[in-house]
Amino acid sequence: MILVAGSANLDFITRVPHLPRPGETVLGPAFTTAPGGKGANQAVACARSGHPTRFFGALGDDPYAAPLRESLRASGVQDTSLTLDAPTGAAFITVADSGENVIAVASGANALLTPQRGPDFTDVTHLILQLELPLGTVQAYARSARERGVTVVVNAAPAPHEPLPAALLADVNVLVVNEGELTGLVGPGDLSQQLRAAQVLGPGTVIVTLGGAGSVAVSGDQRIKVAAHPVTVRDTTGAGDTFVGVLTGGLGAGLDLAQALRAASVAASLACTRDGAQPSMPTRHELDRALAQAGRVD
Known part of the structure; x- marks a missing residue:
């Protein structure tokens, strides 16, 4: 069983010709809503790819919670999230015609998920965490998982505004970051040197996603590079979460x-x-169909 502990947000999405600059208003034709939040996203990605998945998060007692719970259920996720006296989280996403996006998040109930409100680790082999919950909560869940022999996967996103605690990194088995998050963690430098520097902080496996250039991982002394599958990009929202959910499901x-x-x-x-x-x-x-067409691992 893969356990995902993290955020759940209702996404409000607007498409525009280009991302607005500070002070600029850009008109789009309409907006849509869709279930999101990094934690719920990763749970859905994991379950849809065929792996038993449980989600633990916090939702409000309001109409915005219903589509989030329904998406989890329809995707085959075991939903164990709490209902709290706070608004359900919301994300406001602007997507350019190029596929790039900018996102602002109102945390709502997610911010009230405390270390004392912890998940059930029964039958869990892997725990996925991200950084849309309070950092102290993430750290407490990681520690609880490691004490139970559960493999801890942390997606250090969104990029934190403060250094990640050494105690948290010491409890991480697999760390997943993008290029900016990796530089924020260990400073600028050659990619291979950055990955090794991140390993020194505690995680035995460090993975960096590189957008259209694929991904690179170091695990022990092993280095693996995987190319991106060629597609026509429409919207990159959720791609990183898909990567983390499917990766962990595969490992599990x-x-x-x-x-x-x-x-x-x-x-x-x-x-x-x-x-x-x-x-x-x-x-x-x-x-499975796309994997049959994908290129080999370098």
Whole structure:
């Protein structure tokens, strides 16, 4: 069982010709809503790719919670999230015609998920965490998981405004970052040197996603590079979360790191071809079909 502990937000999405600059207003034709939040996204991606998945988060007692719970249920996720006296989280996403996006998040109930309100680790082999929950909560969940022999996967996103605690990094087995998050963690430098420097902080495996250039991982002395699956990009929202969910599901199913990375890379690319976060995430059938067409691992 893969456990995802993290945020759940209702996304409000607007498409525009280009991302607005500070002080600029850019007109779009309409807006849509879709279930999102990094935690819920990663749970949906994991479950849709065929892996038993449980989600633990916090939602409000309001109408915005219903589509989030329904998306989890429809994707096959076991939803164990709490209902708290606070607004359900919301994200306001602007997507340019190029596929790039900017996102502002109102945390709502997510911010009230405290260390004392912890998940059930029964039958859990892997725990996925992100940084849309309070950092102290993330740290407490990681510690609880490691004490139970659970493999801890942390997606250090969104990029933190403060250094990640050494105690948290010491409890992480697999760290997933993008290029900016990696530089924020260890400073600028050669990519291979950055990855090794991140390993020194505690995680035995460090993975950096590189957008259209694929991903690179170091695990022990091993270095793996995986190319991105070629697609026509429409919307990158949720692609990183798709990568993390499918990667962890693959590892939980017994794939080696190279195989899990390949599946994650292909799934993330497929998610870029459709609008939204959870609505864009591929099913197991779609993923298997694309994997059969994907290039080899270098």
